[in-house]
Amino acid sequence: MNKKLYSSYPQARLPDKALPIYKTGGFQGKSRVVTNLILLRWPNGRPCHLVNLWMTHKCLSTAARDSPKTLAGLITHLVRYCYNKNTSFFDFDEDDFVALKELLVQETIPTATGFRYKRNNNRTGQIQHTTLGFLYWVTNNHPELCTNPIVGLENSGANITISLKTNYKSGEQYLDHPEIVSAVPYNDDKAPIPESTIQILQDEIFRKHDWEELPAESRLKFIKDPELYSASNLYLYERRMFSIRMMKLMGMRPEELYDLDLFLNQNVKESKEIVAFTKKRGTPPPVRRFKIDASAARQFQNYLDARYRYIEFLDSRKTTVLQPNNIFLGYNGGTFKKESLTKELDRLCEGTKLSGIRVCYSMFRHRFITREINIRLEARFAKTPELKNGWTIGLRDEICREVIALTGHADPSSLYHYFHSEYNATTSDSSYSKMLRAGQELESAREELVSLHHQSKLRKLDFSQEVAALQSQINALQELIQKNK
Structure with a gap:
């Protein structure tokens, strides 16, 4: 198993610049505090200086805690490749870029039923783009170290020839290369987490803390x-x-x-x-x-x-x-x-029985977005029923602009998928939205009930009969909702 090649530091003070002291003719050093600093090393433990300069630059340009770690995980593959091939960043060329791609695409890991590919094309593409971005940064920021440009446009004499393309959403330019793998759609990437799954998770939380079911380690x-x-x-x-x-x-x-x-x-x-x-x-x-x-x-x-x-x-x-x-x-x-x-x-x-099912926090985010769009669609339909006959660009953009104020997305188009999916569900079945609203109210009641039930047991209070009666009513209403979907 490959060891992790980077370490994270919540806060670090680094040398920044030297200012002249005119009275003495000397200099005074100034430092700079970097939050969420990530530093990398070669597999032999020695610092990877160029990558660390690049990572420091990246860490200074973002306040996000996860972004530097994500970059470190991506650039690690280039560091490991160059170390294993005994080649420097400055000698990295087209053949190496192709060899790195093949390594990333073909690498497998063992499973209970055999082997599977370690990563999909989307992850491989991210690694390739990060590799080009780092080498392009070295070429432009430290040309004195490069005999030839490492990455550059056609006719630049660079080891790797790239082209510049523009992201149609953000308008920003990015580096492209013919050997970058084609992206694949994520499987079930926009699936909201079902309420039944949330209930299973909450029940498991209680089980882990139930006084009467303490595991041996907890009993000790x-x-x-x-x-x-x-x-x-x-x-x-x-x-x-x-x-x-x-x-x-x-x-x-x-x-x-x-x-x-x-x-x-x-x-x-x-x-x-x-x-x-x-x-x-x-x-x-x-x-x-x-x-x-x-x-x-x-x-x-x-x-x-x-x-x-x-x-x-x-x-x-x-x-x-x-x-x-x-x-x-x-x-x-x-x-x-x-x-x-x-x-x-x-x-x-x-x-729980969810161990073989994809469950992640992003599914809660998808659930939230779906419901926020539904609320706004229903408000528009109540005011202008004709909108149910067909969506308009104005309706879509207006709703998505309102929802990104809650989700933190920069571009309303990021929510178009959710809008179209929810619009179709809402207009294809007139009972859908009513049932969704009823379900939301039941969920709120169930949250209160779960809290009462668990708190009573954890605190050794007996509300069992009252909780059971309320739970029976909620279960009956939930079954009614399911039958009428």
């Missing part, structure tokens, strides 16, 4: 320190449920959920509004505001209360909370990283 922790285990168990349950509920409610990117600002959201119960920063959209990041109902506001406040209770408990133990200003706390006050959100979802899936 409980015996060793009952108070710490009980306090941590209740908080971790609330944190995991909160993550699922917020993704349902706002369809954010995981990084945006992780970076929810405590100060801006301290009065959600009164304001009925959640404030989130939009990642991948520059510095400072744009702010999005989500209007929510009383039930959602109450659930948000319940989590904050659980978080504060956990901090108070840790303070009583004289335990330092390492991230006191973060929305999420780690076990026993330790560090909780953004990647932990994704890992927790993966672990939940492993413990």
Whole structure:
């Protein structure tokens, strides 16, 4: 198994420039703080200086936490290839570009039933574009190191000849090469997560924290320190449920959920509004505001209360909370990283029958977008029924522009797929939207019920008869909705 070739640093202070001191004739050094810095090394452990200069440049140009790591993962393939072939970046040419492509396309990994390709064409294409982008950057920013240009346009004498093309959406230019593999459509890329799947995840969260079903490892922790285990168990349950509920409610990117600002959201119960920063959209990041109902506001406040209770408990133990200003706390006050959100979802899936099904946070985002478009379509239909006879460009663009204010997309065209799919579903079946709205109301009620049910068991309270009666009514209504879809 190949070792990871990069390390991440949340914050690093690097030398920036030297300013002359006129009185003494000397110089004064200035430093610069870089957040989310990624540094790479060769497989033998030595620093990969040119790549690190490029990565520093990239890290300085974005406030997104994940983008530098994504770039590092992509450029790693070039670093490993050059090391294994004992060739330098400056000697990398057309033959090497083709050889790297073949390596990426043909690489396989073992599975339970044999072997499968390690990556699809979309991933391979990203690696190829990143390779060209890095080598083009070296050519233009450090020409003194290059005997010949590494990457350049036709007749430039470069090792690799590229052409410039324009992205029709953004209008930005990008590098192209005949050997870049053709993209393939993602399988089920825009599928919203079903409510049944969310319920399975929430049930698994409860199962992991049920006092009566503690696994052996947890029982040992409980015996060793009952108070710490009980306090941590209740908080971790609330944190995991909160993550699922917020993704349902706002369809954010995981990084945006992780970076929810405590100060801006301290009065959600009164304001009925959640404030989130939009990642991948520059510095400072744009702010999005989500209007929510009383039930959602109450659930948000319940989590904050659980978080504060956990901090108070840790303070009583004289335990330092390492991230006191973060929305999420780690076990026993330790560090909780953004990647932990994704890992927790993966672990939940492993413990259920969802292990063989594609489940990811992007499906919550697709669910949110679909519903926001449906709400706006219904509002337009109520005002102008003729719109059901056929959509217009104006209708599509107006709705998509409104929804990107909530999703953080830069271009309304990114939501066209959702619009067309939802418009067809809404107009092809007159009962669709009514059933969707009824389903949304039932989901809100079920969220409250799940919370009551789990809290009663975790806190050793007996609401079993009341919860069972309400659950029976909700199940009957859900079955009715399913029959009439």
